[in-house]
Amino acid sequence: MAELRGVSKTYGAVAALDRVDLALAPGQLTALLGPNGAGKTTAVRLMLGTCRPSGGKVWLFGADPSTREARQRVGAMLQLGRVPETLTPREHLRLFRSYYEDPRPMDDLLAVTGISGIADRRFGHLSGGQRQRVLFAAALCGNPHLLFLDEPTVGLDIEARHLFWDAIRQLVSDGRSVLLTTHYLEEADALADRVVVLQRGHIVADGSPADIKQRVAGRQLRCITSVDPDRIRQLPAVQSVRTEGSALVILTSDAEGVARHLLSHDQRLSGLEITGIDLEQAFVELTGKPEGAAARA
């Protein structure tokens, strides 16, 4: 469907992507994760054909992504600063629909994205959630086979985010493919069939959410303790220790052993939790960056 083959992209002296191979398969939702500056947005822009690679080749439905033919089957929801505010959603969508050979009927489009009631209100008078839904409608208006969603739920409250997730799941079960970039790891965990992790222009992991979590073996132990983290790091079977607020989060393959040790050295230990690895922990281990902590909604 869409493919980056040996693609590099440099901006000045910085290599945003370095000889990356990435092929998207049909009927799947692929989540593209990575810290800021990892190259996620660059990868999306290259596949959409809005910029050209410095090296390698990009394919979109077997053609150059900047051609109209290739773009006929693609829809995109990008992160925008602002949208022209004096036009109504209906006017925006009428123009976008005209670009496509087989657009979705307007009433259906409005209904599916829940904007029928606000279709004739000027964009400037819409709330943040309503605006996101209009942009989502713009991505869907051409009946695309492949959708690029770049951080689609940023700024939405929990309820709106879950509604969006349902809509996205519906798209995938309709047989479309989705490439989702997101900072919210629970979003990737909830939606993705496949997770690709980018860091500094390279792919460091590629597999199902379960595969990714399995790559980082062990369990997660969380507690509030006065024991020095450096001493904990020296314990056998401890892979990493990080602080989260007043608590320590310890990644270890012997959670019980570590718990026993801590409890015997610190009678005042509290808040003890032992859980399996979640995608966030796996991500941190793979990229060395605490991605989710700041972005937890």
Place this chain on the structure above:
Amino acid sequence: MRPLSVRDLRIYGLESRTELLKVMRLPAYALPTIGFPAVFYLLFAVALGGRPQDGAKVATYMLATYGAFGVIGASLFGFGVSLAVERAQGWLLLKRSMPAPTGAWIVGKTAVSLVFSAAIVAVLVVLGVLFGHVRMPLGTWARLSAVLVAGALPFSAFGLALGYLCGPNSAPAVINLIYLPMAFLSGLWVPIEMLPTFMKNLAVCLPAYHFAQLALQVVGAGRGGPAWSHVLTLAGFTLFSVALALGAFRRDEGATFG
């Protein structure tokens, strides 16, 4: 490029209509763009136009120069500022990712420049007839209007380049810094004949001067240079602007790091 299909023409039409709707609903843009040249014309051509018997001559002369002034402003600001702003918003990127015909958005913005230019010319014509006592044969009116509106094209191309070169905050200031001095030095406010000699000589380098001369020649008040030389200069200026825009576009592509 493939030949234009009927569907493509429909798209260009819808693009133009949508763009026009968008801009017309912004009174902060629409009113000054049309009002500014109208007010200036009333002030300089009608109210301060000199002795009564010269009045109509001055009003006719300034119809050409303030018409040019208005058309240049509409094109530079309409294209330049809206492009700089929409680039920064990422809106242009979204549109470019869609299967629109090549340059559909450029056609849309050019249509807006042309419509606003026509509106400016129409307003000035009405003011000229009603208050400036301008009387000309119908053919002259038609030729003057056509020349003035056609001037939207080279300056829209320049606006395109400026829109790619400027950021959204600097665009209005930069465009004003180019537009206002260029208008003055080309004799669009004060007739070129009344400017000092060194300025008269400098004016030949300015596209606004050549544009004004073409309009003035229609009403018989040009400085005597052959029309084709002015047309050629404006054509060269258009090509230069397009090349500048392409260069700025390529640089822009390389600069945004995501």
